[in-house]
Amino acid sequence: MKKYLCIIALSACLFTACDPKPAVFELETKNFGPNAVVSIQSSENNETLKAENITNGNQTFKINIPKKGYAILKTQDNENKEEFYFYLDKGSYKGILDGAKSNTYPFTAVPTQQGEEFINFYKLKKNMSKNLFDSLAIAEHEFDIATRSNIMEKAKKVDIWREKKHQSELEEIKAFAKKYPTSEATIFLLNRFGRADSETKKYLSIFKSLDQDVQESKMGKKLFAEIMQANQMMAGNKMPNIEGETPDGKKFDLSILKRVNLVICWVSYSGKSRKNNKVLVDLYEKYRHQNVEFIGVSYDKNKDSWEKIIKADKLIWPQYSDLLGAKSPNAKNLSNYNATYFFLVDKNGIVLSNNDLTLDFVDSELSKYLAGRK
Known part of the structure; x- marks a missing residue:
C-alpha cells in the first residue's frame, strides 16, 4: 500500500514539475485598423510563437508552452510596424496596446523581475x-x-x-x-x-x-x-595578419603595402562582389600609380572557382585566400564575417578607416588619405 502511495505521490510531483503553465496576454487593444496583427517572436531564432488579429477591445491570447527568454512583441497595421522587447515566461501579462500611441510600451504588469526591467527601460x-x-x-x-x-x-x-x-x-x-x-x-x-x-x-x-x-x-x-x-579593427589599430596565399602560393607580407591600401573582403560566387569588381577595376587604374595598393581577401573554398573569377574580372591586384570559407580566420578577424567589406590601412598595416566604408565612398576616402587629411 505504501509503495502504491509513493508511486502516486511521485507521479503527482512529476506531473506538477512538467505542468506547461501558459503565458497569458490580457491586453486592451485600440485604434488599430481592420487588418492589424499582433505577434510574439522569440529573439533567439526569430520563431513566431503566436500571431493574432487585433480586435480592438479586451483581447486575451496564450502561449501554452512558453520558452523562457527574451522575446519581441510586434504589431503591424498596414504600413505601420512597431516592436517592443520583453521577457517571456509563464504567467500573466497585462497592458494597453494603442495604435495611436505607437511609442508607448504596452505592458504595465508582467510576471517576472526580468520583465519589470524592460518596463523600467521603456x-x-x-x-x-x-x-x-x-x-x-x-x-x-x-x-x-x-x-x-x-x-x-x-x-x-x-x-x-x-x-x-x-x-x-x-x-x-x-x-x-x-x-x-x-x-x-x-x-x-x-x-x-x-x-x-x-x-x-x-x-x-x-x-x-x-x-x-x-x-x-x-x-x-x-x-x-x-x-x-x-x-582590433578600429582606426589606429594594426590589422590582424591576412592568412592564406595568392593563387601562385605566396603568403601575405606587409612589404607589399603602399602608402594607402584598400583591403577588399569578398567571395567569387557573390553577385554583389562581381558587380563591385567592375567598379574596383576602374578605381585601381585610377590609383595604382599613386602609391595605392588594393588587396583582395577571398572567403572562397573552391580554388578553381576563385582563380577563374580573378581572371574573368581582370583583378590584377594581389589576391589571398586560405580557402576555408566562412571558417577562415580572415572572415572573423577582418570583417566579422561580412563580405563584401572594405577598409583602408597604411604602409604599416594600421587601420585608417573601416566604419561604414561602402564602395560609394572608397574613391573619396582614398583621395582623402592620399592628401593627408584625416
Whole structure:
C-alpha cells in the first residue's frame, strides 16, 4: 500500500514539475485598423510563437508552452510596424496596446523581475527621447509631402534625425546600464542595437559599467568577444595578419603595402562582389600609380572557382585566400564575417578607416588619405 502511495505521490510531483503553465496576454487593444496583427517572436531564432488579429477591445491570447527568454512583441497595421522587447515566461501579462500611441510600451504588469526591467527601460527611454521622436515624425511627414524641388533637402533632414535617434538609443541603453548594473537586459539591448563594430568604444564603456556577474554571464562573454573583435579593427589599430596565399602560393607580407591600401573582403560566387569588381577595376587604374595598393581577401573554398573569377574580372591586384570559407580566420578577424567589406590601412598595416566604408565612398576616402587629411 505504501509503495502504491509513493508511486502516486511521485507521479503527482512529476506531473506538477512538467505542468506547461501558459503565458497569458490580457491586453486592451485600440485604434488599430481592420487588418492589424499582433505577434510574439522569440529573439533567439526569430520563431513566431503566436500571431493574432487585433480586435480592438479586451483581447486575451496564450502561449501554452512558453520558452523562457527574451522575446519581441510586434504589431503591424498596414504600413505601420512597431516592436517592443520583453521577457517571456509563464504567467500573466497585462497592458494597453494603442495604435495611436505607437511609442508607448504596452505592458504595465508582467510576471517576472526580468520583465519589470524592460518596463523600467521603456520608461527611461520615453523620458529621454520624447522631443526627438516628435522632431523625427515632423521630418518624416515633410519628406512624405516633399516636392521635386525640395525632396533632397527633406531626405537629408530625415537622415540627420534618424541618426540622432540611433545615437539617442545608445545613450538610453547607457543610462539604463548605469541605473540597473545587475540587469542582463543591457547585454540583450546592445546585441539588438547591433553596432558593436561602429560604436566599439561606447559599447566597451557600457559593458564595463555592468556588474561582474553580468559581464561573466554567457551572453556577456559572447558580447565582450565581439567588442574585442571589433576593437582590433578600429582606426589606429594594426590589422590582424591576412592568412592564406595568392593563387601562385605566396603568403601575405606587409612589404607589399603602399602608402594607402584598400583591403577588399569578398567571395567569387557573390553577385554583389562581381558587380563591385567592375567598379574596383576602374578605381585601381585610377590609383595604382599613386602609391595605392588594393588587396583582395577571398572567403572562397573552391580554388578553381576563385582563380577563374580573378581572371574573368581582370583583378590584377594581389589576391589571398586560405580557402576555408566562412571558417577562415580572415572572415572573423577582418570583417566579422561580412563580405563584401572594405577598409583602408597604411604602409604599416594600421587601420585608417573601416566604419561604414561602402564602395560609394572608397574613391573619396582614398583621395582623402592620399592628401593627408584625416
